[in-house]
Amino acid sequence: MINPKHVGRIYVLYGDPVAHNSQGLSVDSLQSLLGARINGDVWDGYVDFTERADPDNQKFIDSENTGVSDISYEPNVRFSKSVGKSSLEISMLSENKIPKVTDAVLFPEEAELEKMMLNLKNLGIKATIFGGGSSVTGGVSQKPADTSVSIDTSKLKSFEMNNRIAVIGGGMTGFQAENEAARRGLTLGFFPESFMHSSVAGWVSTMASGQESNRYGDIEDLVLGVEIVRSDGTIRDSITPRNSIGVSGKAIALGSEGRNGIISKVYFKTHKKTEERKYSSFFFKSFSDAIESVSKLDTFPDVLRISDSLETEIALSEAGSSVMKKVLDKYLGVRGFKSGCIAIAIDSGNSYKNIRENAAKISSTPAKMWEMTRFERPLVANLLWKSGMVVDTLETSVSWEKAFELYLKVKNTFNELLASCNIKGFIMSHMSHQYREGCCLYFSFVLNTPKKTEHLQVFRKEIVSAFLKSGGSLSHHHGIGTQLSGYLDESHTRLMEMLADPVLS
Ligand SMILES: Cc1cc2nc3c(=O)[nH]c(=O)nc-3n(C[C@H](O)[C@H](O)[C@H](O)COP(=O)(O)OP(=O)(O)OC[C@H]3O[C@@H](n4cnc5c(N)ncnc54)[C@H](O)[C@@H]3O)c2cc1C
CATH class of the missing domain: 3.30.300.330 (GMP Synthetase; Chain A, domain 3)
Known part of the structure; x- marks a missing residue:
């Protein structure tokens, strides 16, 4: 018998419900662009989840059948492990359109992975892997199968150093892994905006890129190899500084987006933490000037972000009508850079010095502010x-x-x-x-x-x-x-x- 069961309210927006907004953001420009009041009183970001679960289906996914001791059938857990952070999902949820919710959430230990994958194959159960759940492309949506489960990777949280290589459990979040590296005076050099929530294996599987990619490289440059658990066995890469031994686990893990196996371990390069970071900010007259100037550079600052004129206007509106903003407006007006495009650069070398053509240097404050708030901006x-x-x-x-x-x-x-x-x-x-x-x-x-x-x-x-x-x-x-x-x-x-x-x- 199928019973409707009301289970309450679930927060579906990014981050923590209490950290909901943007202190200091001036909403005036947004209001005039959108023709609406921006005061956050239309929707609270929660969804009412009324479920019609089939308990028989859930009983079938038990520890004995799957080989996983920790399984949750709790409606709110199943719901939150079935949705990511894509705008399409959030939009549908805001209209109370509830997507397919998984039948059960498995929380395997590393030692349970191989058996679990084999068992799921034999049982004909389809699974979706859930890392940090920050996918913005529907990557953690449920498969259209009769019985489906979510495999939550949060128990895959080991961290050890093997010489200069960090061996990281795939379910560790970026924040946790970087903290471990930092305790050893090192950095992984990988800082996506979703750093607080996204997982290390999630980065590999989505071919992610961190904000300091100009210095450290994109994910494919930073990973030496992986362990990836499939229903036909585990592929363990041999880890040397480089090798040429045919198709690797790394090759099938990168960009796999949860389809080719569970990435259980990631072998990550590490770097010494940089002693000195230089902050600078510039203005270009236009976005085309900025693109043209930067295209001529041979090396780039660790971080270089150039906003078009509208993004610049909105970013600067945060400074309100402060004295600093008035001085900046005046300076840019005099130099012919009014309605221009702001660039922020952070560099541990001297590449920022090459950004001269067509650009006016301003105070380094915007670059420093960007760094201070970089994981809160979403x-x-x-x-x-x-x-x-x-x-x-x-x-x-x-x-x-x-x-x-x-x-x-x-x-x-x-x-x-x-x-x-x-x-x-x-x-x-x-x-x-x-x-x-x-x-x-x-x-x-x-x-x-x-x-x-x-x-x-x-x-x-x-x-x-x-x-x-x-x-x-x-x-x-x-x-x-x-x-x-x-x-x-x-x-x-x-x-x-x-x-x-x-x-x-
Ligand atoms: C606010 C915000 C900012 C973002 N900023 C950036 C950014 O700066 N750079 C960037 O690259 N991306 C960014 N993203 C996108 C997202 O964070 C990345 O795609 C991230 O790599 C996803 O990691 P995750 O652990 O959250 O993966 P999930 O969302 O859990 O899953 C993503 C995909 O990876 C698969 N997967 C997860 N774990 C494993 C595993 N162990 N083995 C195999 N497959 C697995 C899932 O099945 C799914 O297909 C952002 C997202 C948000 C919401």
Whole structure:
């Protein structure tokens, strides 16, 4: 018999419910762009979960059958291990559209993984791996199977040093792993904005990129090898400074997004902590000037982020009408940089000194402020969601010569859509993660619409199409998850199918 059972309220926005907003953010500019009050009183970020669970299905997933001693059937646990942090999921949840919820959550110890995968295969149960749950692409959504489970990796939390290599349990969060490294005077050098919540194996599986990638590299540069547990056995990479021994576990783990096995251990390079960091901030007259100037550099600061004029205006509105802001406005006006684009640079070398062409140096405060708040900035989106808005980000990688054209195409596409949907909203962008060949362009947009999910889907589709038509990639670092996988060409889809584990596909 199926019983409806009301289980209460679950917070679905990013981060902690109490850390909900953006102290100091001036909402005036947002209100005028969106034509709405931004005071967070439309939605509290919680969802009422009324479930209709089938207890028989759950009984079948017990410790004896799966080989995992710790299993949760608690509705709120199952719910929160079935959703990630993508805007599509949040938008649907805000409209009370509840996605498929897993039948059970397994919390395996490392020693239970092999048996569990084999058992799940024999039982015909499909599984989704849940790391930090910060996926923004529907990566932790449930499979459309009769019986499905979530495998939570939070018990995979070991950390040990093997010479200069950190051997890290895949379920450790970035924050925990970096703390362990820091206790030894080292750093992993990997700082995604989701650093507090995302897991080390999650980074590998989504091909993530940290904010200091210019210095330390992207995830593929930092990982020497992995252990990956599949239903047909475990692949353990041999760990040497480099090797040339055929296809590795690392090769099938990178970008696997939970399909090719459970990444149980990650062998991470470490670095000595940098003694000195130099902070500087600049202004460019326009985004095209900024792209052109940076494209000519041979080396880049550890962090270099350049905002377009709208992102700059919103960022500076945080300074309100302070004396410092007035002085800055005056200075920029006199130098012809009014309505320009702010760049912040953090460097342990001297690459920041090369940013001279077309740029005006200003106080280093914006760079320092950015660093101080860098893991809290996503919480600004919570205030917008709570004010009834839809917020999303999409990012791409593009060569220097096509970057500005792509930027314009995305903005024009977005503005045309606003007009055709007859709604208010805005889009802004910044450039980050520079390479000799090109950069990442990161777009954030907000919509004020009563048709949240419907419009979000339309805008996402058109923006991604604009990326692809302009020579950009599907993603630079968020991955594709379930939401963008439909854009893959046939050869890549086939490759993914070939590598996929039957339990996870
Ligand atoms: C506010 C915010 C900021 C973000 N900033 C960045 C950023 O700066 N850079 C960046 O690259 N990304 C960023 N992201 C995206 C996200 O944090 C990354 O994709 C991250 O790598 C996901 O890690 P996770 O542990 O949360 O994975 P999850 O969300 O749990 O899972 C993501 C995918 O990895 C799979 N997976 C998880 N653990 C394992 C495992 N042990 N073995 C195999 N597969 C596994 C899952 O099945 C899923 O397909 C951000 C997300 C948010 C919400």
